Amino acid sequence: MNIIISNVSDKPLYEQIKEQIKNAIISGELEDGEALPSIRALANDLHVSVLTTRRVYDELESEGFVITKAGKGSFVAPENLELLRESKRRMVETKLLEAWETAKSLGISKKELYSMMDLLFEED
Missing domain, CATH: 1.10.10.10 (Winged helix-like DNA-binding domain superfamily/Winged helix DNA-binding domain)
Structure with missing residues (x-):
């Protein structure tokens, strides 16, 4: 490590x-x-x-x-992996909620936001 x-x-x-x-x-x-x-x-x-x-x-x-x-x-600790994954999922959900609220306040549609996410995944 x-x-x-x-x-x-x-x-x-x-x-x-x-x-x-x-x-x-x-x-x-x-x-x-x-x-x-x-x-x-x-x-x-x-x-x-x-x-x-x-x-x-x-x-x-x-x-x-x-x-x-x-x-x-x-x-x-044994059987920790699922606990850690769930913790990370909650963190991602929080960030996505923030992104969605920002997008809505800027007038960005769901479709546009999905397109942005698709581009991010393609670049990765």
């Missing part, structure tokens, strides 16, 4: 780290039951505070993405 953090990003460091770990789980780079680096090791690798990495792991655990076993470390 390769985590890249940016000091010039608007997002706090812990949020950048947390999102990249979640994405690694969704993409299958990290699998169910796989051990995550220790809090201290991750902090050292990323040159951040141990408190920052502890916050990341605590939040991932509270969201159900990670489980922590005392004395053994933190692991990718």
Whole structure:
């Protein structure tokens, strides 16, 4: 797992780290039951505070993405993939709703909006 953090990003460091770990789980780079680096090791690798990495792991655990076993470390929680996918779907739905409301306020029809989406998919 390769985590890249940016000091010039608007997002706090812990949020950048947390999102990249979640994405690694969704993409299958990290699998169910796989051990995550220790809090201290991750902090050292990323040159951040141990408190920052502890916050990341605590939040991932509270969201159900990670489980922590005392004395053994933190692991990718089993059956997490569907939870993560659903979380991402909700985020996309929110963004699409914003786009639709903006399009309506600008007088863009459903057909035009669909055409724009088709173009975006073709470019990808």
